[in-house]
Amino acid sequence: MDAEALLAGYAAGTLTPVQALQAVTERIARRNPAINAFALLDPAALKAAQASTARWASGRPQGVLDGVPVTVKDLIDVAGLPTRRGSKTTEATPAAADAPLVRALRAAGAVITGKTTTTEFGWKSPGDCPLHGITRNPWNTAHTPGGSSAGAAAAAAAFFGPLHVGTDAGGSVRIPAAWSGVVGLKPSFGRVPQWPLGAFGHVAVAGPITHSVRDAALLLSAIAVFDPADPFSLPQDPTDYRAGIEDGVSGLRIGVLDHPGFAAPADADAQGAVATARAILAAQGARVEDFAVALPDTSEVFTLVWGAALARLVAGTPEGQRGQLDAGLRQVAARFADVPAAALLAAEAARVQAAHAMAALPYDAILCPCVPHAAPLAEAPAADPVAALWRDWAPWTFLFNLTRQPAVSLPLGVNAAGLPVAVQIAAPLYRDDVALRVAWAVERAL
Template sequence: MTQTDPALMSAETLTALYARRALSPVETLKAIMERVARYNPWVNAFATMNPRALIEAGESEARWAAGRPMGPLDGVPCTVKDLLNVQGLPTRRGSKLTPTTPVREDAPAVLGLRATGGVILGKTTTTEYGWKTPGDNPLNGITRNPWDPKRTTGGSSSGAGAAGAAAFGPLHIGTDAGGSIRIPAAYCGLVGMKPSYGRIPQWPHSAFGQVSCAGPMTRTVRDAALMMSAMARADLRDPFCLPDDPRDWRDGIEQGVAGLRVAVVRRLGFEPPLDAEGASAVALAAKILEENGAIVEEADPELPDIRAIFGRVWGVALARLVETTPQEKRELLDKALLEVAEREGGMSAVDYLGAEALRVEAAHAAARFHQKYDLILCPTTPTAAFAADDPTLHPTQALWRDWAPWTFAFNITRQPAITVPIGLDDSGMPRGVQFAAAQLRDDLCFRAARVIEQVVQMPSAKMDEA
């Protein structure tokens, strides 16, 4: 695969070529569909394909020929995680329990892509109801990492991570309630952005409440910002979304980090695990930032220990899911989901409100910390991607607080956080580092990630050698 292959091109490059008539949306989609036919049988990134994709690409081609593109994503292939609604396709959520009938309305994030001309290639796999980190579900099976098919993509946006790394299009919508965008992005060598809560509207709302949001997963930082510009538009179906913001999130993305204060964080209310290569990745990122004018130092945001908060929020959501499933159908659920719901889901209303009070305390602590520091720098994951079908992995180890200790804190505080590739480890697998900023300062996340991206030239997965 070369830089002349449309499948490897960024969304920005594709639309620039469309404008010059040097490439067409139909040619691009056909090139990507050829890759899907070749590699998806072992990658298993898709839950369902959009039978109208070529028709949509043809409509886009006609608009470009007439000089009237719908917007900056016209003709760009996109995928959507199968937790979100796409009109005309079923929403299965990785479960054998969900209906197979097509839904009638797009989710707000999908509507945003369509409004700017995005072509929906298909829906990507997710762990069942988005509940865990390993990238498998009872309905679709295991989704495998294009860098190494023996490794997981991570989850729960497992198919989005795989599709991005496999070059099944440049733009992929994930969702994130504890790291579900950032973990698979880091494992698969992608950029993954969890925006400020409310930035991208949600409908229907997540079973996991107001810690979840949709966001972009892409191969470049600029594409992530471009994609968020399309999705971050107010939607009246979501009463909790932020006011409409028509900005192009690429504006200011090249301003760099000179003068910004960056805290290298090793504690998030507790000390998450981290292997030696992960520590080296953070050190490299800190060095790059310093060389680009940032003021970098170690600091502790002094958050409360939020592991218990997250376990309670997650456990109660899973328990409610099980409780609303008819008894005779519960055997169809992921057995580990049932086990975690039983273990984590029993608590009183007083305990639950106590967890919510602690969540607010954590958000206040983060807000105070960002009065001094513009950005937090920390790892995205404790290790590189683990085995996709490790028989020694106990089911309850899939719980977020065990495999996602560096990501879920920013869902609890609802602040923006982005992961960006920092290179490959000694085994040839991608590693990522994470930036978090104060609520509503998503722009700083993009700026810092862009600086890293410009220095670290991330290769593509060599899938013929996998």
């Protein structure tokens, strides 16, 4: 049951938040041992659900998510729970305070059921980490759900509640959503406040992973707030992102990007999904056309940003603990340990150039693949993580982190092996509403 259906049940008195939480926790107990989506469950969830049930019974719900179960990725602080970041190098000390978006969730009445698994410090796309091991794809547990928001996507796909919060620095919401057959939204940079900032704080943003576009819009409406703790936080956003989502796409101009110039083409299934979405949008009155755009070598830019961030992370880890870090993370960090400041400044200049080029495009939205192929095996480590970044993980997603645009991963069925396929829909900077509107237009036609 999605979040909107739960809220309707609460309002009608046919369902309570306690009953919803019990159903979710029973399903977690039954299915999670084979999936491993959770870093931990929140023992305070039942008390929160009971308080919400009392509010609904008195006719005074607290906010737009009152009583809805929500999970939070274990890169995000939840007061009273440890933030381990998938790493054996971190302490199990409970966080002293909620992160800004968690404060927003609580203000909206959400019931936080637990923290979901992440790759170590969110560094890669396969869904494993040294602390919690392998998180598996509910569609086929031999395969990865993707990462770094592995647990959030797996939890969504396994119906461990309707709403899940991940983070995305290069595709870490959209890639696992695509490989797990659910919706993933990377909002515009700064739309959702974050603090403390992680290793990728200058490109990362938190966002929803859900079963429907409307639920993603609902969750974004709750967490898109201003918070002064985050120096990149946008001004207070009063938008209900569900408003206008069903306005349709007639007259919108949508560009189809089938090859970004720095990655191998997506496979036939991914290209077929784009063709399907293209036909759906055209049938609804959108003006759909192919386009190309001249960009600097953004793959080189992102590789440098990613590698330098990991090198800084390893340098800040006590020397005696570095051997506990993921071997691939250490491999990348060593490769970028001596990046000069001039190279980083040049990379930032190229990032701005790419953002300028994308902003100049005449399109209301962009349609492209999200991932180059379906989910790989869960136990197939990359011999060269840098090569894997462009071959298998993020060739279609990282661009929108560099340009800071909103982008949605939308599932479009499964391939012959029964694994999900998806498309990506991006919109101009700060037009998260348009990305959701176009995604909903495709979703409703499926």
